[in-house]
Amino acid sequence: xxxxxxxxxxxxxxxxxxxxxxxxxxxxxxxxxxxxxxxxxxxxxxxxxxxxxxxxxxxxxxxxxxxxxxxxxxxxxxxxxxxxxxxxxxxxxxxxxxxxxxxxxxxxxxxxxxxxxxxxxxxxxxxxxxxxxxxxxxxxxxxx
Amino acid sequence: xxxxxxxxxxxxxxxxxxxxxxxxxxxxxxxxxxxxxxxxxxxxxxxxxxxxxxxxxxxxxxxxxxxxxxxxxxxxxxxxxxxxxxxxxxxxxxxxxxxxxxxxxxxxxxxxxxxxxxxxxxxxxxxxxxxxxxxxxxxxxxx
Numbered sequence: 039x040x041x042x043x044x045x046x047x048x049x050x051x052x053x054x055x056x057x058x059x060x061x062x063x064x065x066x067x068x069x070x071x072x073x074x075x076x077x078x079x080x081x082x083x084x085x086x087x088x089x090x091x092x093x094x095x096x097x098x099x100x101x102x103x104x105x106x107x108x109x110x111x112x113x114x115x116x117x118x119x120x121x122x123x124x125x126x127x128x129x130x131x132x133x134x135x136x137x138x139x140x141x142x143x144x145x146x147x148x149x150x151x152x153x154x155x156x157x158x159x160x161x162x163x164x165x166x167x168x169x170x171x172x173x174x175x176x177x178x179x180x181x182x
Numbered sequence: 183x184x185x186x187x188x189x190x191x192x193x194x195x196x197x198x199x200x201x202x203x204x205x206x207x208x209x210x211x212x213x214x215x216x217x218x219x220x221x222x223x224x225x226x227x228x229x230x231x232x233x234x235x236x237x238x239x240x241x242x243x244x245x246x247x248x249x250x251x252x253x254x255x256x257x258x259x260x261x262x263x264x265x266x267x268x269x270x271x272x273x274x275x276x277x278x279x280x281x282x283x284x285x286x287x288x289x290x291x292x293x294x295x296x297x298x299x300x301x302x303x304x305x306x307x308x309x310x311x312x313x314x315x316x317x318x319x320x321x322x323x324x325x
Contacts, residue, residue, distance in 0.1 A: 056239055067240055069247050132241030136185050140236070143183055165190040166246070169231075170183050 041156055043086045044104050048117035051078040052133040055122075076120060081138075082161040083112060085146065089153030099153040111145040135160055139168040186233040186303055187243045191253055193262035196223035197273075197281040221265060224309050226286075228257065229316075230294060231304035244300035256293045283309040287317040 053076040054068035064072045071077070085108060089098040115125055121133035127141040139160040147155050154172075161167040198221040199213040209217045216222070230253060232244045266273050266281040272289045273281045279289075287305050294302045306316035 054241070058239070067245065067247070131238075134236075134241035136187055136236045136243055137241045140183065140185055167188050169186045169188065171186075173184055 039088055040091055040098050041086050041088045042098050042101065042104075042153075043084050044101055044108065045082060045084050046105075046108050046113060047080060047082050048113050049078060049080050050116050050119050050121050051076045052121040053077065054132050054134065056132060076122070079162050081116075083108070083142065084157075084159040084161075085155070086157040086159070087150060087153040088156035099150070103152075107146065107149045111149060112142055115145075135162040135166060135168040139170050143170040184233065185236055185243065186231050188229050188231040188304075189246065189249060189253070191228045191230065191258060192225060193228070193258050194223060194225050195261050195264050195266050196221045197266040198222070199280055199282060200267075201278060201280050202275075203278065221267065226261075226283075227308040228253075228290060229304075229306040229308075230302060231306070232297075232300040233303040234301045244297075248299055249297070252297050253294070256296070257290055260293075261290075283307050283313070283315040287315050291317050291319075 053073055054071040055064055055074065056067070059067065085104065087099045087104065091098055115127070116138075119125060121128055121138065125133075125141070127145060128137065131137045131141075139158050142160060143155070143158045146158065156171070158170040159167055198219065199216040200209050200219075204212065230249070232249065234243050236243055260270060264270060266286070268274070270281075270289070271277075272292075273279050273285075279285055287307055290307070291302070291305045294305065302319065304316060304318045306314060308314045
């Protein structure tokens with residue numbers, strides 16, 4: 039099996055706030071991420087597809103096709119947007135790195151029909167990233 | 183779908199690869215310049231991965247407001263700007279544990295296991311930009 043990974047970047051704003059918490063509790067739990075004016079990140083997304091190369095094309099999945107899927111499902115939805123207000127897939131959720139990565143996984147899963155969606159890795163900054171993998175993935179501690 | 187969160191930390195430390203179980207010439211043969219008696223140092227990067235359910239109230243596996251101070255206290259304060267061979271108890275001379283980055287992974291993983299708020303899944307250490315070492319929780323249930 040071969041894995042291929044495509045990287046794209048987008049920039050977006052967000053803040054963390056749970057309407058069920060008091061103002062004090064929001065501040066205690068979320069700290070400066072609770073600033074109601076929001077703040078932003080340059081997100082880097084790495085999407086990995088696993089599969090066998092097609093014997094005719096030599097490709098697991100045409101990277102151009104993957105690029106178009108990422109543009110339509112992720113970039114067009116999230117780039118230069120406010121994740122709290124403008125992305126319906128995140129409605130009612132705190133737009134943490136974990137939740138944004140999971141939303142991207144759910145958006146991509148039905149779109150990957152050649153090969154298998156293996157991993158979504160979303161960097162919020164070079165020092166913080168979230169991974170989504172299939173439950174059966176080798177990424178779960180090296181066991182298939 | 184399984185979700186994990188990885189945070190990257192850094193510290194600088196010195197070490198010397200040398201074991202009293204080997205002769206001086208054997209130490210030189212095995213560890214080469216890493217065995218120079220006065221030691222040398224690295225800028226280490228440590229990636230800590232936690233996994234588990236994402237709390238719907240916070241959207242988080244682990245709150246960085248709690249993970250960061252834990253790593254600060256248990257790892258960074260203990261390792262940053264230190265000589266690993268003499269200032270980290272796990273590598274004290276009587277332990278005969280050579281501070282290779284493999285062993286450093288184990289030591290750091292053991293220290294982080296006590297984090298009470300999420301499951302520490304993996305520790306990955308870059309000793310330089312050209313080499314890295316990682317360790318996963320072998321006790322985790324097979325997926």
